[in-house]
Amino acid sequence: MKILLRPLLVAALALLICAPALAQRQIVVAQGEGVENWDPPVGWDSASEWIEMNVYDCLTFPDRETGEMVGWLAESWENLDDTTWRLSLRQGVTFHNGTPFTAEDVKFSIDRIINGSREQFIVFNQWAFVDTVTIIDDYTIEITTDYPDPAFLSEISGTGCGVVSKAYVEEVGDNGLANFGMGTGPFKLVDYDRDQHVILEANEDYWGGKPEIDRLVFRVIPEPSTRIAELLTGGVDIAPGILPQDLPRIEADPRLQVVQYLTDRVYGLTIAHAPPPGVDAVATSIPEIREAIDYAIDRDELIALAGGGVPTLTRLTPPLPCWDTVDPPLYNVNPYDPERARQILEEIGYPDVPGGPVITLHGTFGQYIAQREIAETIATMLEDVGFEVDLDIREFSTFRETVYRGSNEELMLQSLGNIITDPWIYILNYDSRFGNRIPVRGRFSNPELDTLAAAANVAMDPAERCRILNEYAHKVVNFRPTIELFRMADSIAMPVNVSWTPPPDGNLQFVNLTFND
Amino acid sequence: MDDLTTDEPIGGGPPPTKRGQATERTRRLFRQWRSSPVGMVGSVMVITVVLVALLAPALAPHDPTQHHRDMRFLPPGTARFPLGTDQLGRDLLSRLLYGARISVLVGVSAALVGGSAGAIIGLAAGFYGGTLDALISRAIDTFLSIPFIILVLAVVGILGPSLLTLILVLGLTGWASYARVARGETMSVREREFVSAAYALGGSGIRISLRHILPNTMASLIVLATLDVAATILAESGLSFLGLGVQPPTVTWGLMIADGKDYIATAWWLALFPGLAISFTVLGVIFLGDWLRDVLDPKLKV
């Protein structure tokens, strides 16, 4: 009975709140998944991360255009030496419960992660760069790193960066925080029902000024066609991830517009350089086979399937630092040349090659746009130049448990994003010294890449770093630990009377949404 | 017209081992078939589907997995692609025909797997009685208490979907209803004269149950199996919707409709035709099962 009454109560309450102030601006956003956990370094699922960034603030924030880091809760910083950073914190900021924000909270938030474990915090390794956090005074802290870290300012705004209140977490405990988030962000959490909605209200005292949205609601709607129906009937106002086939229907509605933007995700093929346990050989251990695959794929056609994107050979994409110093460019190129692919295959005598003739292509679906269709199309493109392809599509959780855990053969379609706005993650990915995912799945170790990566990771001089990265990017493209395909676009439906630029990392941050009527 | 069968289920008659009785029964069935519109329509529908499934390679105008990349989303009505093409430019008609094979295969095999397992277990329970029966009966109750689709989902989710897993899981999770029916029928047949006579003549338990009892429980099991085929085809499509069904490049109606639902508003034919195909098959099977039940076994209700 209690539960039956609750929706009515909420509705009545909503009416009461809405009635006097007609100008209340409400935005309802549709999401495929709900927030699972309000603890920033724990809630690693995309929905949690995307929605949480409205409630929490981090120390720095990447400028979405230039990729430069700008001050957020940290107003300014100073690089005392290569491994010591002194940050001055913003003053007069308060948490949603009224307690003031101080250096104590920053130290507490970071110490929590680095003194925790991988079991507890998914981002544990990502924060391993921090050595110590020292409070200088109420609004100054010093962070030391284990080694010179050019990516420092980006890394402190990476996943799990939301600053929590020391007093609040000590009062409610980890479980309390997991169930009800509280930060210094532009919106404060009002009501949270795991599988139904998250209701946020504007933080009147936000240090960056009160956001224009008064009430921000996230609804959990797993089925894509239901999300479209809700959009068309006004049940929700904003929905990301609009599939290309639904665009005409939404654009036909005079109340709605569709904004397409480039995300930081790149579709690519992870390539096995050596066979997984129990398999004798993989054809992709032969460099020419990898090259032929690269030439066989028409990236523009894949982009058409996905409804937008930019072809690329590298994950060093804008606005990551150094992307524009890569020479010759590897971004926005499509080396499609099926004739050349056929010729290469003929020269090496395919199908009589070790591990041949069958090329296995692993894929899954439901995670990213047109995922299954892209895998199916790549399979036919490879067949067109003469490959024999075995398409192996699995449901995501099975995929994750089998293929993704190392049983992958020749090719695996996957999409990777940047958790921070720095080439750091791109470099790290191919570095075999840390047992990272791509070397693990590709079963390769490339000392040249490792050496360059080690140099790039500690190069504090930006120009020097870009020079190393240029060499690195070209080495990656020639060696082909992965074959990158295209940078993904996302289409987001929103009312015509709002202006909003979605950030490329997919975070649904609404502080900058404005109404233009 | 139903006087011959309604009062006396076939399970209650003498053992149908003599040829004369068998032909008599066939003749009776045929008479009833002709006089029942439900049975007639149902069997014609089912035979059509089975024929289509068998003859798919001969009937299909294209390779069902071939992408015609320049001809995506072609609406139905062209001579080359009579039912149009899908999001990757594959011929819908060919996919529909080939899809029939896997859909029917999954439906029939799962019913066979579940039916045989259930029949044997039920037979054993009914025939031997005692502790074995008590054990099996509780196992049946247990399985009937677990939501079927949820169990299938959980098991497929853990094992991962493949054609074989699907058939086995869909089949084996359905054994309990067969076992329940087989057990009941066996118990009613066990005490009959011809069984005692077989015993008196020195027949072994297994021989008697297979030769004399199993044939008498077949009628009810067949009725159950027809309905199970329909349920399985639908369950497979539901699993496909949830991403746990058969995976491409294998094509089933369930997968086609699950794929097509994202295009319902823009390319209606993608989900409509496989939907109609499933609907047609299930309707046919249910009609046939309904009629078989009326004819063979009026006592069987669920």
Place this chain on the structure above:
Amino acid sequence: MTIYIFRRLLQVIPVLFGVTLIVFLMIRLKGDPVQQLVPDWYSEAQVAEVRAAYGFDRPIYVQYFEFISRAVRGDFGLSFHNRVPAWELVREALPWTARLALTAFAIAVVVALPLGILSALNRNTPLDLVVTGLSVWGRSLPNFWLGIMFILLFAVALRWFPVSGTGTFSGLPLWKHLFLPALTLSMGLVTTLTRLIRSSMLEVMREEHVTTAYAKGLRHFTVIGRHVLRNALIPVVTVLGLQLAWLLGGAVIIEQVFAWPGMGRLMLQAIYARDNSVVQAALLVSSLVIVFSNLIVDLLYSVLDPRIRYS
């Protein structure tokens, strides 16, 4: 009668045992459940650590005993994914599915009753074929497809009902949100009930007291209404328990389409995430609901129908 009730209650115990055993063994189908729990970069030593932490390194019967003794107290462990007690998630979801299933059942009865009667009274005529066809139609379509079509028709085109959700902040009454998913879920049930009513009516019509009633010269409709229908409805009550299992299964898909926060969606999310404690809690609770509704129905049945043999 008392003996029957006693025996029936006794039968529940082995079934409960069986259900817990299946739920317990299910997550171990693929061997080591720990492999599914840990992230893919874990080393063997770390995996062993997690195995010990979850108690998977102990003998299986010890694990089973532990599982039961904790389940009895409603303790299924923390959800691996959400880090809240699994039981809490189930408790939140159960009432939503209950509402959906009961409404669907009510809709199905209202639709199936006239169809079943019509079909029985016109047995083996074209009308029978049409009615059977109509009632079967709902079950012959995948219910996710029906759900999407209902949304397009009743919510998008006609705007009679909201598209999805439970109305926690739409301001609309709950029944408006409940109607479309319940209607979709009821479609399959309509088929079953129509056919059941049809066949049980046919059976009753052949019975002696009906023949006697006709012989006494009672009018056709009086006989049907007074003698046939009443007795024919009894089996409908008895399938309620069995159909509940079916409804709960159908709810998985329908809750996904209509964004309904019930057991089905909880279960599905847990399966995708390999969240074993939630899968176990949800499956066990749904099965218990079915076991006990079957029990209640059986007991009711013995009261309703004095012809039942207590053997």
